[in-house]
Amino acid sequence: MNSFKKTKSLISALTGAALLFSLPITAGAESNINYTGMFLGYDGSVNTSPVWTYNPDIVSYDLLNWNQGGTDAASITSNSASVIQDLGKIVTVSTHMPNPQGGNVNAPMSDSDFNILANTDISSINSSSPAWLQNYKAQVDNVVTGLQKFNSSPVYYRPFHEMNGGWFWWGNKNTTDYKNLYINLYNYIVTTNGMSNVNFVYAPNKGANAAAYYPGSSYVTWIGIDAYSDDPSNDNEIKMAYNDIKGLGKTYGFCEIGPAVGGDHVDRNNNQLKEFDYSLWNNALNEVYTGASFFITWDGAYAPQNNTNGSVLFTKESSQ
Numbered sequence: 001m002n003s004f005k006k007t008k009s010l011i012s013a014l015t016g017a018a019l020l021f022s023l024p025i026t027a028g029a030e031s032n033i034n035y036t037g038m039f040l041g042y043d044g045s046v047n048t049s050p051v052w053t054y055n056p057d058i059v060s061y062d063l064l065n066w067n068q069g070g071t072d073a074a075s076i077t078s079n080s081a082s083v084i085q086d087l088g089k090i091v092t093v094s095t096h097m098p099n100p101q102g103g104n105v106n107a108p109m110s111d112s113d114f115n116i117l118a119n120t121d122i123s124s125i126n127s128s129s130p131a132w133l134q135n136y137k138a139q140v141d142n143v144v145t146g147l148q149k150f151n152s153s154p155v156y157y158r159p160f161h162e163m164n165g166g167w168f169w170w171g172n173k174n175t176t177d178y179k180n181l182y183i184n185l186y187n188y189i190v191t192t193n194g195m196s197n198v199n200f201v202y203a204p205n206k207g208a209n210a211a212a213y214y215p216g217s218s219y220v221t222w223i224g225i226d227a228y229s230d231d232p233s234n235d236n237e238i239k240m241a242y243n244d245i246k247g248l249g250k251t252y253g254f255c256e257i258g259p260a261v262g263g264d265h266v267d268r269n270n271n272q273l274k275e276f277d278y279s280l281w282n283n284a285l286n287e288v289y290t291g292a293s294f295f296i297t298w299d300g301a302y303a304p305q306n307n308t309n310g311s312v313l314f315t316k317e318s319s320q
Contacts, residue, residue, distance in 0.1 A: 033285050036314045037092065037296035038304065039256070042066050043146075046080045050305050051087055054314040059084060060092040060296050063146045070096070070104045073138035081149035091150065092201070092255070092296065094158045095143055099169040100136035109169040118173075118181035122188040140185065144193050154197050158255060159185055161203035162226050163213045179215040186219045202245075203255045210241035214248060223248060224255030224294070228302070230263045230276070232284035239288070246291055253294035257281055258302030265301075272301035279309040 037058030040046040043065040051059060061084055068075040076095060084091055099107035100117070109117075117136060125137040147155050160182060166172040170181065182200075189195050199221035204210040206227040214220070223245045229235040245252055259265040259276035266272055278297075285292060297304050297313070304310025 033253070033292060033295055033313075035090065035253070035294035037090070037294055039296055039299050040084070041080075041299055043077045043080045044068075046083060047299070048083060048087060050303065051089070054304060054311060056089065056314060058090040058092055058294060058296060059087050060094065062094045062096055063143060064096040064098075064105075071098045071102065073098075073135055073142055076139055076142035076146070078142075078146035078149045081146060085150055085153070090156075091153075092156050092158065093146065094161065095146075096168075097139055097143075097160075100139060101132045105168050107169055111173060114170070114173050114181075115177050118177040118184070120184070122184055123192050140188060144189060144195070147189065147195060147198055150197075152197050154199060155195075156199045156201050156222060157189070158201035158203045158224070161255065162205040164207060164209040165205045175212050178213045182213075182215045183219055186215075201255065202250075204241060204245070206235065206237040206241045208237075208240060210244040211248065214245075217249060220248075220250055222294075223250045223252040224296070225253075226256040227254055228256070228258050228260050228263075228298075230260045230265060230280075232257070232281050233288050238284075242289055242292075251293050253292040254289075255296055256298050257295050258298045259307070265307075270301050272306065276302075276307045277309055278304055278307055279312050282309070282312045285313075 035057040037060060038050055038054060038056045039060040040048060040050070042062045044067050046061050061080055063076050063078060064070055065075050065077040068077065075098060096105040098104050099109055101109060101113065117133065120133060122137055122140055125133045127134070147157060160170045160178070162168060163171055163178055170178065186200055189198050200219055201222040201224055202214060202220045203224045203226060204213065206225055210225065225238065225241045225245065227238045227241070229238060232238055261270070262268040265274055265276040285295065295313070304313060
């Protein structure tokens with residue numbers, strides 16, 4: 001999401017290696033999406049009650065614990081992992097990683113320092129490295145700890161999302177540097193730490209350059225657009241990103257959906273102005289973005305339970 005929305009990120013855990021791809025293909029009574037999903041909150045403060053109301057296929061949460069400041073490695077925790085895993089759903093987890101040089105996820109990093117970070121082998125960072133690189137490795141190690149809480153279950157992790165926007169410290173950077181940042185993280189988690197159960201999610205924001213930062217098919221399992229709009233069926237920025245990513249040969253959908261930030265329903269500080277009618281997103285998924293396999297709604301002012309017709313998104317029936 002953009003800089004005005006609280007940080008979000010994606011690790012997803014699956015309760016069986018083939019579960020996602022062996023579920024029966026369904027056509028919604030109100031939506032043709034195959035896998036419905038919802039974000040339940042940040043670590044230490046997840047809200048599972050909507051799960052019992054909407055019964056989503058996917059549940060998502062973020063490893064960033066805002067109660068611990070959100071500005072250093074200590075704020076990346078995994079206290080909610082057992083609660084999430086016990087729901088028995090496909091799990092996606094994100095991390096709004098703080099700027100390792102100080103500040104939260106929105107604190108800027110210079111292009112030159114980003115180049116250094118992106119091209120540094122995480123395994124080579126040690127006590128003789130600059131303090132900010134040591135801080136980055138500490139953050140990544142806490143992410144690894146969070147992912148390990150799901151044991152050997154398949155996990156879908158969404159690092160460094162919305163990279164084609166400028167609100168996060170990794171956003172709007174050199175595309176080669178971004179790809180190296182992503183690949184280095186993949187190699188550290190999957191190869192160095194032996195976590196072959198972790199699958200990575202590439203998640204651009206709506207708008208231009210959605211595919212420009214794509215690190216390559218070897219490093220991606222899912223692709224998901226973050227798309228907030230008051231009129232999703234007619235949003236040219238969503239259509240632009242959707243057309244960019246749908247030919248990349250991966251399962252694709254929407255990692256975050258909801259009404260527009262700073263639009264008619266939610267202000268730029270994520271405060272609800274009035275309820276949004278989720279039948280607009282349902283219609284968009286059913287009529288415009290028909291190749292999408294999944295969606296995940298956000299929480300707070302964007303949550304289906306806090307708006308109108310939220311349940312329509314989650315109503316499915318077997319195809320005839």
